[in-house]
Amino acid sequence: MAKRCYYEVLGVARAASADEIKKAYRGRAKALHPDSNKDNPDAEKQFKEAGEAYDVLKDAEKKAAYDRFGHAAFEGGMGGGGGGRPGGGQGDFSSAFSDVFDDLFGDFMGARGGGGRQRAARGSDLRYNMRVTLEEAYLGLQKTINVPTSIQCTSCDGSGAEGGAEPTTCPTCSGMGKVRAQQGFFTVERTCPTCSGMGQIVQNPCKSCGGQGRVEKDRALSVNIPAGVETGTRIRLSGEGEAGMRGGPPGDLYIFIEVTKHSLFEREESNLFCNVPVSMITAAIGGDIEVPTIDGGRSKVKIPAGSQAGRQMRLRGKGMPALRGGGAGDMFIELAVETPVNLTSRQKELLREFEALSEDNNPESKTFFRSVKSFWDSMKG
DSSP: OOOOOHHHHHTOOTTOOHHHHHHHHHHHHHHHOGGGOTTOTTHHHHHHHHHHHHHHHTSHHHHHHHHHHGGGGGSSSSSOSSTTOTTTSHHHHHHHHHHHHHHHHHHHHTOTTTTTOOSSOOOOOEEEEEEEOHHHHHHOEEEEEEEEEEEEOTTTTTSOBGGGOOOEEOTTTTTSSEEEEEETTEEEEEEOTTTTTSSEEOSSBOTTTTTSSEEEEEEEEEEEEOTTOOTTOEEEETTOSOOOGGGOOOOOEEEEEEEOOOSSOEEETTEEEEEEEEEHHHHHHOEEEEEEOTTSOEEEEEEOTTOOTTOEEEETTOSOBOTTSSOBOOEEEEEEEEOOOSOOHHHHHHHHHHHHTOTTSOHHHHHHHHHHHHHHHHHHO
16 A cells, blocks of 8 residues: 655645644644544554654655655665664654654753753752750850851862863763663653763863862851741751852752750740749748849849749740740749748747648638548548
8 A cells, every 4th residue: 555645644735844844743643642542443553654754754854855756765775764664663753753742841841952951950958957045046146157068169160170171062962961762662761871961071070079060168157047046947048058060059058946945944936934933931921032034134023922833923025036026925934832841840840830820821721621521421421
């Protein structure tokens, strides 16, 4: 059976441009794909026929030969490629289909305009863990840190080549960064083994950096820690990470804050809590005490008479500053009534006399033991 004219197969005129031919093939390939035409037994044959036609007409030299000699240009050893048949081998058809696949999805996958090449790779982001005291978190501070990182090589200005020469295009992948291998019906892309996906190679590597374009070095950075930071706060320093490969942009540096525990204060967000021991006498009759504040000062607190252990009092605005403004939190004083120890005989005697006179001064104890007596009586009944 005689082959159909390739222009007829794709439905284009002989004077059609390369873009018109590609557009026509894309439409035919989509319409005739076997997966979408399972009820059409001729779909696969027509699909391959369209691929064969496109494989010839997309190539300027093959197209010129076809226009002059027709199908005979690729028969009898006239140089059509693919063993004398432009579409006779699966490799040629796959190449045609792959070319259109790149056109359809190249922008998304990075194939267009360089086939995924990575001439200059961005540097990695770095993490630095910083510990600060609660006082430093309250006031904020500026701190100098030493970060082990990679910086741009000054000998080659980051190019990786001796004397700052420009890298050359990789001969294996022609600057694409990837190579294609045929596996049956499909074309598989892999990272180029010669340039490791960079698309370029350095003929004369820089002796200082070994062709990497960067060198390892500790770097001192001044970091501004704002007031109000807490454990888990992350500070980003743009462009202060690892230098990029061969002049690529640097990564970022992320500083993670950990606020250490304090001997006097406990923190919950912007509020502070402080346990303050008071004597049994002060709790009973009341009095004034002084408590420390996070700014290094002191505040006078009045203890009401009859205060019990665990009672809280608030000092407004004496907590931590809010990280992004909005004032400061509060400080809460929690009383810890202290029972006296190491009593002398005279002190014990006085306390016994006091207890004998205090029957009506302990209402909670009186109520509790009245309830206990009622419980025991009910159990006996």
